[in-house]
Amino acid sequence: MAEKLATAVIAEMFLEDSDDEESTDNIPLLGDDKSRIRGYTEDVVPFYTVDSFRRMFRIDIETYKILLGYMEGCPSFYPAGHGRREPISIYRQLLVTLWYVGGTDSITKIADRFGMSESSVISCRNNIFSELINMTDSFIRWPSIQEMADESQEFERRNGFPNIIEAVDGTHIEIKAPTSHPQSYVNRKGYHSIQLQCVCRCNMAFSHVFTGYPGSFHDARLLKNSDLWGDRLTKCNMVHHILGDGAYKKWVLTPYCDNGHLDLHQKKYNHLHSSNRVIIERAFAILQIS
Template sequence: MSILTGLLGKFRNYFITWPTPLKAQETANILEARYGFPGVIGMVDGTHIPISAPKIDKQAYINRKGFHSIQLQVLCNEKHEFIHCYVGLPGSVHDNRVFRYSGVQQKCNDEYFPENTHLLGDKAYTRQKHLMTPFIDNGHLTVEETHYNYVHSSTRMTIERAIGLLKLHWRYFKNKLPMRRTDLIPHYIMAAYILHNIGLKRQDYFENVDEILLPDEVDDVGPLDATNESKAAGAAKRENL
């Protein structure tokens, strides 16, 4: 197990990397030109990998849709390449809690988000300075807020296509992973993440990535929530956008 973990860690750190300031700006420029949303260096989303009922704590792995699963969280860039991956929490865990455990919250500062850039996430996540979420549609959105949500959604679909592409190539991720060892499943999935990025870099994937969409309603760190200051900054930033 230690040899497997070491090899996966080595390849993960080589093929799944956070963007440099130069690459972050390049991504932001491309996404703004493509969709109109400024300052985006990546999109974040969670998804479930169906699994057989584990022998231990199987109730914890039942998600809101009623089947056993492992929680995944991925961030991708404009090329559908994963720039951060976190896997292993039981299916019953909420997306926002996965975010807090994943280590991404620790990166939500100006060092990792130069020039006031940010991620895009859906309403499951906490709005903050470096994570923009949509306005909740209460039936009274302004024209500007409605337009913001439309551009936000159009841009964020990139991560859903990336997840769809992953599940298209690893069908077990869409159906049911035939493994019961919950300690081994994250390593198997992480290997698929790495191969996903290698495939994109080698241009071995399908050309029409925009047509691929399969919607779906390991860092050793503790949970971390956004500060009130960051949440307030995120509110002001979203209004300005």
Template sequence: MALPVKIQVHAQALEQYTTEELYARFRFGNAPIKYIADLVRPKRQWRTRRSHSLSVEKQVLIGLRFYASGTFYQVVGDNIGVDKSTVSDVVKAVSIALAGLVNQFVSLPKDVQIAQTKHKFFLLGNMSNTIGVIDCTHVHIQAPHERDWEYINRKGRHSINIQLVGDADLIITNCVVKWPGSVYDARILRESALYRELQTNRLDGIISGDGTYPLLPWLMTPFLAATTPAQACFNTAHCKTRCAIERLKGVLKRRFACLNYLRVEPQGACNIILACIVLHNIATRRNVPLCDDVYDVPEPVEEPDQPLAFCQNEGLTGRIVRVAIVRHYF
């Protein structure tokens, strides 16, 4: 059996691969990799002149290789030519550095972006005044050493339940990455800074969510049972619009295979997830292509995390807003 070919990640490493080979191994091309290295350089520049020190570029490539493959640290190390402990240390450090940039790369649309976002959502699903779609998705992790029962989700697996808000271009505009898998989607929203902010300062637009979320003036959910043609049209438009968040989740997890299963403790998992969110937005904004037809294969719609009858909390003001939308647009 042929031995794996080591990836030589030295100063000229990027030049030895074609663009397609870089995408396949690291999910990014030459220029975006250099851009990412410059982003983390202030945190990852070694202050030593020892000959065996790792350059920032090499650290980034090690991190990107792990995010892209999701394989064991030992395998990443064997392929790249460093030991397992070095891969572990580098992935941890690079993830922390990238996670620290989340506020720089993840934000709701503002000013002129709002009108553009609404227009793109309208083209996508004929849903008016929409500036975002919301949903949660689980990232499976190994059983933690402490309080492991909190991380067991309804399917009996340990996970982190992450909340994502996205736009029609599949950019992540808000995220919450900290809750154990046993926590319901609606609670994650209720406890989030996003909820507190939007309950106080109304958005110039609405966010669309499925029936696991409460119906609020700024958060539109579908009718549980449409009783008129207009309500049925609203539900159809709502469903088409929400396809964006399903596609976003699919692209995120396929671009970074590590998100299928993380063999680290919860805090380390959260840093890796945040790093991948930052990288996803960088890739999407820079039109970095995927290596497969992921854009044509949406992620299967997940079953609700909780009974619809329990979480369909239709507040009066939310109902008024939804009725007005149906009346004026459907």
């Protein structure tokens, strides 16, 4: 579950935030006594219903607890010493970061809601981002040789399609128009974005993530620029295959182009291909649920 937030955070790290100039500390501390909302995390959040928590923080409360458990095991959140001010708890840092990732509020508004300085909000965000990226390999990793064999069996049990271990596809993360070369970030749907390419297993768990290229990039071009391309001959142990849609031209298995003259075997192949490749579309749908 935590890999979903990790994926979103990795993508978020590619975006520039003009408020970063205010960051001064690595360990966020409770700030001065300006007029701010007090007690939100202590007196309000604990009384949210399950639905309210998900609506406010864009994450299931059980997933949040799992993620918090991982964060509490990170020694970097426990400085050897601090000054006269009390460090902000991991609990609050994570809630601040979830609010930042899940909404469009400015740093100033987030600081008001959580009763802390703007620089502390930025430090909270950066701390959580850093730890999530450090944790990435624990959640988003390529299958081992034995796991490839297991994945192949899982796919084959679905509808008999042999030697398939994963599916690849791309999606877009909408962004504000960059100041430099904004037109390069306009995708085919007409809005500014960066590309997110993911590969997932049969259970929709992500095994590879590649992001940061402008929205105008074609899926096939993005694949060739990713680190997957350089290792493509050995990634699947020279035996297995990855499914992709018609946008991809090489390496991955794609459907036959339906020109109205496909024979029965080609039609059957396309049907089985689509039935298996749908897992990556479902994985994206889950990732994007608000």
